Amino acid sequence: MVVNIDRLFSKRATRFRSSEIRELLKLTQIPGMISFAGGLPNPLAFPVDIIHECIEKIFKENIEQALQYGTTEGLTSLRGVLAERMKKNPHHHINCELHDILITSGAQQALSLAAICFLDPGDTYLTSVPAYLGAVQAFHALEANCESIPMNDEGIDTDSLRRNIGRLNRTGIIPKFIYTVPTFQNPSGETMSLSHRKELLDIASEYDFLIIEDDPYSELIFEGDAIPPIKSFDTKGRVIYISTFSKILAPGLRLGWVVASKEILDKFIQAKQASDLCTNGFSQYIAYEYINGGYLDKHVEQIKKLYKRKRDLMLKSLKEYFPSGVKWTMPKGGMFIWITLPKSIDTRLMFQKALAKKVAYVVGEAFFPEGGNYNSMRLNFSYSEDGLIKEGIKRLAEVIKDELATAYQQDTFPPDGV
């Protein structure tokens, strides 16, 4: 008998949709393509020799433990050095101990655990938009409803946030949490101001929802002072802080971590146990040796130098080649620049033309769970070779100019054909 698979899939599985990031990452493989689409770290940023050294040390000292099953919470020694570092590091200033930390299989798993532990079907969560796709996908997988809060120059529009919560409350809906990337946000590159961080925590406290603070990029700061994470002001366990080794060590090692209250961490640990039992032990030992050997702080300086140069190159090329009427963010760190084109351009329709000229971006709409913002795009500056950044922006500028010219003709052509 043929399998009647549609009867067998869960309701949530029937709602799954393919991710645009996934399809876009495939494009980075086409020969000759200059891709600003993927959110990949540059391989030059991987501390290959240091990792090699760390591995030799593991083979001498801890290889059996590194290859065995470990506890779900994660390697005690790694959690210990992470706690120490977070207390001291100006990008963290989070006062925590090792038992406040859970090691996860990448930050994505932390987002997935949050979805599992907080979202029943039909529950509502808030996110600033544009929003990181992977988070939206994790929350969508658990059949939650998304309420989008626009961003402004200070990182989040708190007036709009209050209005939205008020409107939801009047219909009996209390959101479970707000998701935000306050520093060098993916995709916008923008950073939330200190006052807005504090105000966001106040609002969350007033209406009693949680804050999921996703912080993959704060260490990649090129200029200005570090702004402490929201978690550093949190005395009540209202903030779930998530970070990752993907941008300061290597994403292939799949290591992230969570700092949260004991009550929340206990549930996350139980959910993680059902999800994958424990995190890769070998990777955890590498990360431990990387921090404990004093390599991390030095190597992050190298990554910052590399990415700052690439950001400068991209900003310079944007200024040189992009036509007037196009706006972009000026990120002080991270990996992304957000482009806003004149309203006449639809980046979804322009995408195939860009591909034809062998340059790729992510259409802005992908970062808006409720759609819209068709005239925007995300550019990644960390991955491409220096020479290709200039060439890629030049190509993209030509595509945009062509598109503007066509749009202009269409707009000005007399409507009745005269």
Place this chain on the structure above:
Amino acid sequence: MVVNIDRLFSKRATRFRSSEIRELLKLTQIPGMISFAGGLPNPLAFPVDIIHECIEKIFKENIEQALQYGTTEGLTSLRGVLAERMKKNPHHHINCELHDILITSGAQQALSLAAICFLDPGDTYLTSVPAYLGAVQAFHALEANCESIPMNDEGIDTDSLRRNIGRLNRTGIIPKFIYTVPTFQNPSGETMSLSHRKELLDIASEYDFLIIEDDPYSELIFEGDAIPPIKSFDTKGRVIYISTFSKILAPGLRLGWVVASKEILDKFIQAKQASDLCTNGFSQYIAYEYINGGYLDKHVEQIKKLYKRKRDLMLKSLKEYFPSGVKWTMPKGGMFIWITLPKSIDTRLMFQKALAKKVAYVVGEAFFPEGGNYNSMRLNFSYSEDGLIKEGIKRLAEVIKDELATAYQQDTFPPDGV
């Protein structure tokens, strides 16, 4: 304001319960404890030098790719050699190509993906009992109902299976799948006969549910002929085959894989993307080099020799020390022996007495999602040192004898105190 966390947790999270395996693994750490509780491979079974060689090769040839994000499906080269091996290997005989395979973060993730993709709250699944705890936990996390099917000498009681399905059908319930470990089962050590494998597939086809075939142990065969997996008879995509590198390479690398139909795999891939984006690239390259270099087949022979010796030692010690009236399985492979004690003994109550004598087991009840079977226990023979196996069984025999003596006194004591 204090966080009202109970309002915020999802319904499923409020149902989470701590796993007994988790608590038991902690016991293996107490000094002097002889633990037959954990399901750990022996560290002597880890091919440390081979892994070291494989890693050196990766550093020479593929280190940038190994450290970068990869596709959610998994490393193409690894999937390729896995498909080739499964076609040839007598423990598999599964006719599949690389696009039929998804690499997962351990077999546990595959179980979790099955739960996400098939189980809505209140859905029913079937499992043979005793059942692997990790699977039950993954299915329980998604609020599913479990229907237990007893095992018999042939591995599963198919008469009972038909009766149970019939009873469910009459109340309008059609189970989504049956979960089974047909070969050297965890916890019983038993193996399903060829005829029962075929009959199970017939029943699944007749009533149109899926089979989740979990196969972590079939390569660890000590004697007799390999029985092909149910997946090898499956021409309709009714069987989801799951296996792991945890027992043939190392669990710390967190690598498993799934063979399933394209429709099912597509959903699993989308669910995995939301769960952890992709599997550890470094581990995947190690596994690829391990298979491609021809190391795996040779090394499995070593593991089998090691574990067979330990099984023989445990069986011999059981025969030597355990009192009459105690029964045990005679597994032809794998890592576990199942013990059935006289009904007067409750292994839950006996557990603390065993700990006091510094010997640990898993209480049998833990493997019965609906409870019961209080007079049984699981013993692991793969982990402990040879000398400790004999000593541990001796200690356990003393605990059992004490318990029998006490039970005998209680039973024979005149009920009205005369």
